[in-house]
Amino acid sequence: HIDNLEKISVGLEREIYEETGVRARFESIMSMSHFYPAQFGESNLYIVCKGKALSKEIEIQDSHEIIEARWLDIEEFFEDEEIHEYNKLIVKNAKEKRGFNLSPKQFFGDNCSGFELFT
Numbered sequence: 001h002i003d004n005l006e007k008i009s010v011g012l013e014r015e016i017y018e019e020t021g022v023r024a025r026f027e028s029i030m031s032m033s034h035f036y037p038a039q040f041g042e043s044n045l046y047i048v049c050k051g052k053a054l055s056k057e058i059e060i061q062d063s064h065e066i067i068e069a070r071w072l073d074i075e076e077f078f079e080d081e082e083i084h085e086y087n088k089l090i091v092k093n094a095k096e097k098r099g100f101n102l103s104p105k106q107f108f109g110d111n112c113s114g115f116e117l118f119t
Contacts, residue, residue, distance in 0.1 A: 007116050009102055012049040020069045021059030024051035028099035029118050031090050050094045 002011035009026035016024040031048040038044035058069045072080075074095065078088055093099075100118035 008047060008049065008118075009116060012051055016051060018061050019066045021055075021057065021061050022069075023054040025054055026051050026102065028101045030094045030097070030099040048090050048094075050099055 012026045013024055016022055027050045029047055030050050033046040036043040060066055060069055103117045103119045
């Protein structure tokens, strides 16, 4: 989840570290999905991002939220029957497309610290 007043790019980097101990840098938004009803009978908007790993060693930080984290060869990922087709589609798109990248904000002036533009 993105924290209140948190940018998407910062949320991606924080969540990856909190879940896996891996440091990452935001690259792009690859997918957006809307599910209803979802958790707590509410509407959920999922924004799937692509990031670049800056470290490789996995150290699960929150064992209440995540049971396992591991690196997979992409072909192994696509062949794994336990991985949902939704996840395979997202990874396929991330591999083949550039997604929406964080764009410069200079045309909005100096007052845009809480703003992110993706094109």
